[in-house]
Each structure stands twice: as structure tokens, then as C-alpha cells.
Amino acid sequence: MNNIILGLSFTMVILLSCVKEDTNDTPMSDYKVSADFSTDIQLLNSGTAIHFYDHSTGGVNQWEWYFEGGTPERSTDKNPTITYNDKGQFSVSLICSNYFARDTITMDSFITVLDLNEGLVAYFPFNGNANDESKTAINGNIVDAVFTQDRFGNENSALSFDGDGDWVTCGTDNRGITNLITISLWVKSSDSNGIILSKYNIIHANPGYILFINKDGYPGLNGRDSKYGDYIRPTLSDAKINDSEWHHILATINNDKWELMVDGLLVGEILSQSLSPYLTNDIELTIGHIINDTNVPSREIAGLVDDVAIYNRILSSKEIEFIRLYGL
């Protein structure tokens, strides 16, 4: 008998609870939350701080973020700022909640962090000087060229060469480069037959490399990767660059593979098929001309050059994309 009374009482409590919930003004379903977020940028260079923005819905009043590889790794801010110091691909999780409900969103490999200082052996941003801002720190010496607006409209942030006695010398040091190199730079010119950058002597058959605009306005990457070896000229597609617009030039020499990209597209490639390719020499690295056997400059460029970066390694396609879109 007691068991029956207890059972009835329990049933009544449940019924009362249901009645109480049913008469509440706000049904439980209205407290449902949904986690969502965005960020400034998903591809970034190491050492960069980025913002995350909460877009969760449902009256959220608590946020718990987890940033793999980030500093800090956890935050309870609504819109936190996170710094990424190490390269890699990292996930981001957000748990959002109110007093009644919570939701979690995890995005794997959401953030890609590059290290564009790794292997950077020359960097001339030409922002008011010809300092080499890489760890090599062999500054350039400007001859006659003047500073002008860069591609973003910033004053004194690119170098202008007038085609007559203007260039920059950057020393004969090989900067640790032997058989791998990536060169990234920007050029704006209406010129033909001008040298953009060279570490090569046009008389001696030594290793070295030249970036230039040829007589028809096409960009070129030529050179040698062995003493008395074949002169290497990647085949060029029809991408003229002497149109007075800024163009991103990217050259790589990966052992015997020479490649040239313009504005993110591969325009020329060739295999030198050298058995032991190398690029070292004792010739001046110059921007804006080439030297011949008697150290007489020639093929001086008329145009603007900016943000010259040289690596002693081959950049990945993501790194190349980053440099082209955002710079160093």
C-alpha cells in the first residue's frame, strides 16, 4: 500500500513538473545556441596577431575558445586577438553557451602559419633606403636611383630607375645560396631590354642568374648553373610586363629546374640537366643593370623595382601566394 502511495506521489511530481514547464513563457527550444566564428585572415606569416570574431546565435553570454598553436591557447573573450609564432596548420574551437544550452564548433587546419623569415637571405623593401632587412644585413648602395610611390601609393617606398646610370649594388656575397634560390620582386616598367636583377657576368661563363625584361617586353630568367655549362633560358609564354603596371616576378632555381612566374602564373620552365648544379660566384648582386667583363654596367632598366626578397630555399606555393597577395 505504501509503495502504491509513493508511486502515485512520484507520478504527481512529474506531472506537476511538466505542467510547470508547459506554462513557462519561454520554451526551452528558444535558448538553443549555435556556435560560429570568423577571422581576419587564415593564411599568415609567423609572429602575426589576428582577430577572431564571434558570430554565435542564441543569446550567448559565455565563450571558450581553444587556439592550437596560438598565444594564448585559450580565451574567454567574445572577440579575442591571438598571435601565431610557429609555422604549421592549426585548429580553432569555440564553445559558446548561455544558462541553458551550449554548442561547440571545431575547424581543423583552419589557420595556416608560414615562416617567411626562414631562409630569407636578402630583403630590400626600399622604404626610404636600400637596407637589407634580412638577417644577412648586407645593405645595398644606391647609384642615382630615387625613391617613389610603391604599388599601394606609399611615398618613398619603391625605387625608380631612369635607364641611364641608375642601379643598386648589393655585394658579392653568395648569402648561403648554392643550388637553391627563390627570388621575389615587384617591377613596373614600360622598358624593353632592361635588367631587373643580376648576379652574373655576361662575358665569363661562370654560374649565375639574371632577371630581365627582353626586347619584346617579356620577362626572362637566364643564367648558368655550372662553369662553362649551357646558357639556360626557360621557355617563355606570352606574358608581357612592359605595360607600366606593377607585376610580381618570382624565379626559382631548384637544382637543375629553373622556373619563372609572373603574377602567380608559371610562364617559363626548363631543366638544365646539370649533374652538379650550383650558382655561387664572386660577382656583384645588382638591381637595375648587369656588369660585363670590364665592370661596365649595361642594360640599365627604366622603371620601378620594389620589395626584392631572396631565399636560399624553394618557397612553397602557399608561401608564394602569401608574398604576392600580402608582401613580407
Ligand SMILES: [Ca+2]
Ligand atoms: Ca617597398
Ligand SMILES: [Ca+2]
Ligand atoms: Ca640617371
